[in-house]
Structure formats: structure tokens, C-alpha cells
Amino acid sequence: MFDHVVFGVSDYAASKAFFLKALEPLGIAVVQEGRHGIELSSDGKVSLCMFQTDEKPAHLHLAFVAKNRQQVEAFYNAALDAGGDDNGAPGLRPNYSGKYYAAFVIGPDGHNIEVVCHESEA
Template sequence: MFDHVKFGVTDFQASRDFFVAALEPLGARIVSEGAPDQGVEILVGGNESLCFYQTEEKPAHLHIAFSAGTRQEVDAFYRAALRAGGRDNGAPGLRPRYHRNYYAAFVIAPDGHNIEAVCHKPAE
């Protein structure tokens, strides 16, 4: 669990569009937004937020995993992320090397960050 994650992006609008669309199936919503150099805060859980801002620096690649309540939410995240311009980095499915109920999908965001949605619950 995290309180917030903040990072720079090289194309604020592309990243904003991507994260808003990709995380909508997980219940995420914008809670504050300023000019691109000030950034946006997207609430992605109870009190957890994702924050990013425009920068000229090329940030190092990140891996961010978001909790999904169901496997269907993982599937919806994956479809939404691809429609929003993400690139496939692992279709929805079980990842038993982590544990038997680790159901996840991975996409590459506009700046090359590896974004994951994961559900740890057994199939319904």
C-alpha cells in the first residue's frame, strides 16, 4: 500500500489521458489538477493517489501495480489501457510464479512505465 506516488512525464496530456482512461475501471478519479508543471493527482484507492507533472527530464522507468477488486476489473483495466494508447506488456491472466491466485495484466504507459493491475482473490 502507498500514500502517493509522484513522478515526471514528458508528455503531460498523453499521460493524463492514458492514466485517467486506464484506471477508470479501478474506480480512480482526478481529485486535483493544475498547470502541467504542477500536475494532476488521481485518487486510486481509499487515500492512495498517483501524481505526475510535466518535465523535460526523461524519467527512469517505474513499475506501479494497482489493486483490483476482481479479475474482471483487471481485464477492464487492460482493455482501457490499450484503448488509451498503452502497449501490451502481459495480457490478463494468472501469474502462479507469484502465487496461485495472482491475476494481473501489464501495459506500458506513454513514458515507458510498466503499469499493472492485480487481483489476489480466487476466481468467483
């Protein structure tokens, strides 16, 4: 639906470390980093960009697609290890759909980071 998302962070180093570790299980890595911040992607095309700002941005809800439920669980564990706060352990969310398997973590700036798998259990 979108080409890329750009948002400001209050502590660039902490956010960079958090997102790199938390999203590593999804194959998301640095595409480019420079004076305008960092650009991340899983396919080499920029999709998530962040930069240092003194502005107080509103909290975001970012949801990433996982290929399977194991990636959801790996994200959750990696995100907690990276300093994220639990906002919903991996599990089915039947209020969304019968196959909606997701985990939620609050990142360094209070953003709700979700990873979701829409596939049935293998």
C-alpha cells in the same frame, strides 16, 4: 505501504489521457489538477500524482490493486484503447502465487503499469 507516488512525464496531456482511461475501471479519477500537475485517487485521498518534466525519468513499475479479475480485464482493454502497449495479457501468474491474476501495459513514457487481483475467481 505508501501514501502517494509522484512522477514526471514527458507528455502531460498524453499521460493524463492514458491514466484516466486505463484506470477508470478501478474507480480512479482526478482529485485535483493545477500548476503542479494532476492528482488521482479512488477514495478521494491523493495517491498518484504526475507532472510535466523535461527530465528523462527512469521507468517505473506501478501496480494497482483490483477488486476482482473483471477489473483487471477492463483495465487491460481500456489501457490498450488509450494507446498503451501490451506487456502481458490478463491471466494467472503462478510464478508469483496461485491466485495472482494480473495484466501489464506499457504507458506513454515506457512505464510498466500493472493491475493485479489477489482473489480467487468468483
